[in-house]
Amino acid sequence: MSENATTGDTYEQFTDHVRRMTNVGNAAGLLNWDQQVMMPEGGTPARSQQTAALSAVHHEMLTDDALSDYLDDLEAAELDAEQAATVREIRREHERATRVPGDLVEEISETTSNALPVWEQAKGEDDFDAFAPTLEEILNLKREYADHIDPDRDPYEVLFEEYEPYLDIDTAERILERLRDELVPLIDAIAESDRTLADPFDGTYDEDTQRALVREALDELGYDWDRGRLDTAPHPFSMGTQFDARVTTRFAPEDPLDALGSTIHEFGHATYTLGLPQDHYGTPLGESRDLTVHESQSRLWENHVGRSRPFWDFLAPRVNDHLGVDADPATLHEAANQVDPANLIRVEADELTYHMHIILRFEIERDLVRGDLDVAEVPAVWNDKMEEYLGVRPDTDAEGCLQDIHWTNGAFGYFPTYSLGSVLAAQVFAAAEADLGSLDEDIHAGEFGTLHDWLTENVHSHGCRYETDALIREATGEDLTADYFLDYATGKFGDLYDL
Known part of the structure; x- marks a missing residue:
């Protein structure tokens, strides 16, 4: 032979x-x-x-x-x-x-x-005291896990590699520090602005009404119901394979845009999963490329599409029909982009202050894993950082350090990928428009296929063929940079708040 x-x-x-x-x-x-x-x-x-x-x-x-x-x-x-x-x-x-x-x-x-x-x-x-012993137990187990993999390296770096093996921790820290340094002054300027964005929603909106709206939004975006389903969960998420990629959402009676935004976010995850090569199912070539890339897809659809003015030109009639309001696209666009530093809940945070929530969690979990912070100190440190970054202090741990499921799952090192994904989303969207021209007209008309096809060709179809940094260069022609996101955020929110 x-x-x-x-x-x-x-x-x-x-x-x-x-x-x-x-x-x-x-x-x-x-x-x-x-x-x-x-x-x-x-x-x-x-x-x-x-x-x-x-x-x-x-x-x-x-x-x-x-x-x-x-x-x-x-x-x-x-x-x-x-x-x-x-x-x-x-x-x-x-x-x-x-x-x-x-x-x-x-x-x-x-x-x-x-x-x-x-x-x-x-x-x-x-x-929190009731959860603290469990958190301590999980931390000890994850430190032991990291020690087995490499006892000579920073345990947080080892755990970060579980979620992002090909972007080093120095790159992550450098980008997160730049976001912190440049977004906090922007958030402060918005807080001091006299400009108040519109909010046409008053009263409550029942779950069935909201569900009908988000299902129609998924229809319009092109979600494949033959390979997916929509359910509710306390913490929205998406999971699955290229043959079965499910999304979940949750419904807030007084805030129908919360469910819409989280559903579009999870659609972004699912459309990446569904775009993976079917003939490579079961091997890395049919698997998604780690969490920074995955989060870039959800953030791209949620923010660069779903929070854009052309999207609200398209969706406004459907929102008005389902929710019984009479709001023009400009009003709905403002409602979808309000910045509220006083919001304490990460999954409800606006597009801008969201990153302070992530950076806070990153800094705390990094110090916990490294042994520089005791579990008992978490509530106080959490509250201090919220006050420093956003000028607000939680009254309870339920709306502070107990709000997320990640540490319960032992997912130390996961949080940074949310902001890294947002940074990459802006870079990928800019690359798509560099290839295709402005997508405003397509989005305004509810034509999402061109963008979807570009993302499938340049990101989804590669599976894990490339390491993360190589995939980013393949899709955008550049290494990962925060430039596009910071330019996008400064321009968008500067315009909205007359800065």
């Missing part, structure tokens, strides 16, 4: 193993979706064991000696670019996973699953 045939056989066996492993992970994802959307409240004890078992199986497959042998055999093989990318991605995951004991992986999975109802009760009762 020729060497090429042997390599081909090995690569086929390798990818068979990878696909089976990926399907185990995808099944665990569906169980997580069910727990947040449909599972009865009493199902947690069994669900914790189920997710822990799948996590253990996935870890065993990822650390299997057979997979190690395949990777060794393929190390010196002549592979094409796609095969080499697949091997690169699995090797990175395999090498990290083999350093972590399987029982620790299972313990983390079970602990975080059990933490969900503890966090929910603590948040409901505004009792």
